Amino acid sequence: MTHMDAASRADIRAAELIPFSPPKVQSDVYTPEQVEALFTAVHRGPANGLLVKQLFGSAEEIVAATSGKMPEGLTLDHFLAPMFHGYLAKNSAVLDPVVASAFYNPKLMDWARDYFNAGIVMPRQLHFNYGPPQPSADPGHFDATSYRGMDSTNTPIWLLSVMTNSRLFREYKIQLAAVVTWFWRASDRGGFTYWPDGGHNPPKRIPAPFWNIAVVAENENMYHRGETSGTPDQWGKVKGLTFDSVIEGTPGDLGQWQVRNGDTVIARLATEEIRWLFHWTAECYADYDAFRIRADHLDDLSVDRVMDIFASDLAKRDIAFTMPADPLNDAAFKALLMAEYAIGSPREYPAEAPVAGRMAA
Numbered sequence: 001m002t003h004m005d006a007a008s009r010a011d012i013r014a015a016e017l018i019p020f021s022p023p024k025v026q027s028d029v030y031t032p033e034q035v036e037a038l039f040t041a042v043h044r045g046p047a048n049g050l051l052v053k054q055l056f057g058s059a060e061e062i063v064a065a066t067s068g069k070m071p072e073g074l075t076l077d078h079f080l081a082p083m084f085h086g087y088l089a090k091n092s093a094v095l096d097p098v099v100a101s102a103f104y105n106p107k108l109m110d111w112a113r114d115y116f117n118a119g120i121v122m123p124r125q126l127h128f129n130y131g132p133p134q135p136s137a138d139p140g141h142f143d144a145t146s147y148r149g150m151d152s153t154n155t156p157i158w159l160l161s162v163m164t165n166s167r168l169f170r171e172y173k174i175q176l177a178a179v180v181t182w183f184w185r186a187s188d189r190g191g192f193t194y195w196p197d198g199g200h201n202p203p204k205r206i207p208a209p210f211w212n213i214a215v216v217a218e219n220e221n222m223y224h225r226g227e228t229s230g231t232p233d234q235w236g237k238v239k240g241l242t243f244d245s246v247i248e249g250t251p252g253d254l255g256q257w258q259v260r261n262g263d264t265v266i267a268r269l270a271t272e273e274i275r276w277l278f279h280w281t282a283e284c285y286a287d288y289d290a291f292r293i294r295a296d297h298l299d300d301l302s303v304d305r306v307m308d309i310f311a312s313d314l315a316k317r318d319i320a321f322t323m324p325a326d327p328l329n330d331a332a333f334k335a336l337l338m339a340e341y342a343i344g345s346p347r348e349y350p351a352e353a354p355v356a357g358r359m360a361a
């Protein structure tokens with residue numbers, strides 16, 4: 001063979017994908033006033049839909065991602081977990097002024113500055129994921145990378161993943177420091193696992209219960225996952241979930257939440273019955289020159305540039321291919337890239353927190 005087999009390359013990539021600096025665990029992340037502001041803003045904010053909607057635009061796309069038909073014995077319900085997703089700040093703007101102190105936060109900005117040894121730090125986003133006890137089938141994932149000119153707002157997630165896995169685009173990556181803060185004290189099941197030394201090496205974890213504790217890291221280059229939360233007798237609290245179910249604060253009751261299908265409330269949950277994560281990110285730049293390249297779009301990626309870089313890498317490795325006219329929508333080329341730059345899952349999991357067999361559950 002003229003080149004290494006795909007499995008070996010995937011193993012090497014899995015070992016090489018490690019975060020910029022060692023992650024740091026921080027306690028008492030937000031002040032009591034900031035914590036109250038976060039929950040207040042979520043409660044009075046808009047109803048939020050399922051996290052799975054971030055990954056798939058429609059139920060049809062889930063079906064398409066499973067080779068066009070559901071595997072034997074499965075229905076769409078198997079892909080629906082009661083994990084919800086919303087925003088408190090986006091594009092550096094807070095969506096509710098009450099969270100300004102939590103978001104434009106000198107303490108978190110200092111952590112970000114230290115993490116990347118950065119001169120300039122720009123808070124970028126604050127989103128949150130929340131849901132009642134449930135099994136987690138997540139074997140560990142990377143967050144979608146943002147590149148100058150290409151991110152999840154204009155580029156399919158599969159292409160961003162392939163770009164990250166290939167490690168060919170690191171010089172275009174926007175350095176994002178993530179402070180992911182957890183609130184979950186109803187159970188000792190439902191911690192956070194992360195692999196700071198790559199997928200080849202043992203993970204670390206923060207065990208539940210926890211409240212207002214965070215890991216500061218570069219999540220696009222570090223496997224991580226929320227663990228199964230609660231015990232099986234606590235699962236299934238939300239019955240009748242659909243792709244379009246939403247959760248919202250119960251009007252007039254700050255400690256209560258309701259899940260709705262249309263006008264029908266299908267579940268009621270107390271704040272403490274929900275595991276919360278608040279995910280703050282900041283863009284980090286070494287200095288003003290580095291910041292200007294991003295701010296003034298002096299060196300943005302485009303689909304054409306990306307495909308040129310892939311083409312020369314594939315050619316270097318003697319992979320036969322023909323560049324399609326529309327590479328973003330060519331199933332065969334997408335399959336080639338995904339296979340060539342595939343990356344495996346982590347090798348080890350904490351004994352206390354195996355991956356749930358959600359499909360079999």
Ligand SMILES: [Fe+2]
Binds near residue numbers: 141142143219224
């Ligand atoms: Fe993540």
